[in-house]
Amino acid sequence: MRISGTKVLITHTQTQSIMGSTVVALELATYLKEMGASVEVYAGAVGHPGNDLFIERGIPVECDINHWYSLGDYDLIWVQSEVLPLSIIDQLVDLSDDDKVPAFVFNHMTALDFAADEHPYIYLLEERLAAKVLFVSAESFDKLTPFYRRVPVHTAIFPNPAPPAFGRLPERSHERLTKVLVVSNHVPPEVWEACRLLRERNIDVKVFGEQGEYSLVTPEVLADVDAVVTIGKTVQYCLTAGIPVYVYDHFGGFGYLNEGNLETAARNNYSGRGGSRFTAENIAESMVAGYASAKSFVGRNRDRFIDRYALDKVLPSVLSDVEPKRLTALERPYALSVKSAMRFAHRYYEVWASMNELVPDRNRLRAELDAERDVSADLSRRLAEDEVTVSRLSSRLHDIEESESFKIGKALMLVPHMVKDLAGRIRFHR
Structure with a gap:
């Protein structure tokens, strides 16, 4: 046709x-x-x-x-x-x-x-x-x-072939991992934590999807990215663009694609199914340590990926x-x-x-509720701290009142208090 x-x-x-x-x-x-x-x-x-x-x-x-x-x-x-x-x-x-x-x-x-x-x-x-x-x-x-x-x-x-423009992106020259893009509408907790760990290493991390920037992934978005964490059709974008892609999301995944896992991942539509669950520490560490090898893999095979996945x-x-x-x-x-x-x-x-x-209204209300819960939790924490302080001071006061020195001092002060009270009454009657 x-x-x-x-x-x-x-x-x-x-x-x-x-x-x-x-x-x-x-x-x-x-x-x-x-x-x-x-x-x-x-x-x-x-x-x-x-x-x-x-x-x-x-x-x-x-x-x-x-x-x-x-x-x-x-x-x-x-x-x-x-x-x-x-x-x-x-x-x-x-x-x-x-x-x-x-x-x-x-x-x-x-x-x-x-x-x-x-x-x-x-x-x-x-x-x-x-x-x-x-x-x-x-x-x-x-x-x-x-x-x-x-x-x-x-x-x-x-x-899920990629538009031809992804295959025309110039090859990135970064030799180490500096910028990571996460593309997902359902980011799992371990990936969120891995993002934090990567940022602690001074690696810039951006999230695209319902929980981040909700817009289309275009060639311009990928133009200055070193690696992408994603599943599904964004994988084909990365492969034709020559960008190392870390296949992982809510189904688990494979990590960086390489010759050993490519066909298994492809058979399952790069969904992550058939892979493994990783910890946040493992994701962050393997992204940094495996970047050079992953970059070399996609660079060597980019023409093959374009033939296989370009629209x-x-x-x-x-x-x-x-x-x-x-x-x-x-x-x-x-x-x-x-x-x-x-x-x-x-x-x-x-x-x-x-x-x-x-959904936007739900998310806004949820954020407001979470903020109120945070305030309530903070007030509850401070109240509990004050109660502990009051209890500690009350206990200390009780100990003082029961001490021998306090009782002696109280007895010694009894006569001056009685004299003071008697003098006050005499002045009142005059």
Whole structure:
């Protein structure tokens, strides 16, 4: 399939969050547009800040489930999470042998159980429509193909390829580790602690993600970074950019990629699964000690990584044998069940986006509550310290009052006090 002059529709769950699958849709749309295609995006929900990135690049995004898309207008419909507009399904019911149809490509970006939308969850949909089915990794292929009645004839690995600009970054000249970037939406405690330990060594550490700077990782972001701690698609950015990448996150990981762990990590989509758990001290120490070797590894193999992971290398290869499949009309009862699933999914994505909009307020309130707890804890600590002091002084006072010297002194002072009291009474009566 040629790219220039084609009309493409990309479908996805939501374009609100800056998450891996949304960035895949963004980068794919951007690249296809740059190559001369006309590109539109349909999503279950839109929102800030992710959708702003599509707008900035001139890529229209529609989220109305009833929006009309004329099936025959498109050459390629790239489907993520089995999201399809209802109008496309309606036209597949009324399909005739003479109707022009696009090539459908279905892309699956994880095999995790909690990401059920990434599974082929609508029975027979892909077997009937797909010209090609893509999987992000060998792990994903193995875990998802049992969901098909029969494995689609045309399958391929689409390994989160990186935009070509990452492969054009100049090689960094730093011989020692000075700047580290952590890219994650779920930084584990041991990585936070490792960040502190690295800063104690005068190494600059920056965090990108929901718990740090929440923005897109671009070539400019990586231009002056010595090493990156991350998982997922940012790994491919680093490999094509020639930057040492330390694969570790909430699933654990492998540390710096090298010849010995590369293929195991790649099989699991560089997610860290299949690796080990490290302590913060181990992470910080191994990042410093292993930097030179990791830098040499990516430098020697950068051209290989570009061939394997650059979008301008991977996508043309994936699309080279994609042609529209000869489709038969969908039976109306089956189409109704598919539309029902689409409506359910669409509402879920809308709720998901609405909940995401509440996250900043939740985080603010949580921070205020934590601050109040800190004040309360400080007051409780000071009160407890004062109580200890009062108790100690009371005990000391009791000891003094019970001492022989105090009792003698008290007895000696009794007569002067009685004389003083008597004198006062005499003056009063005068």
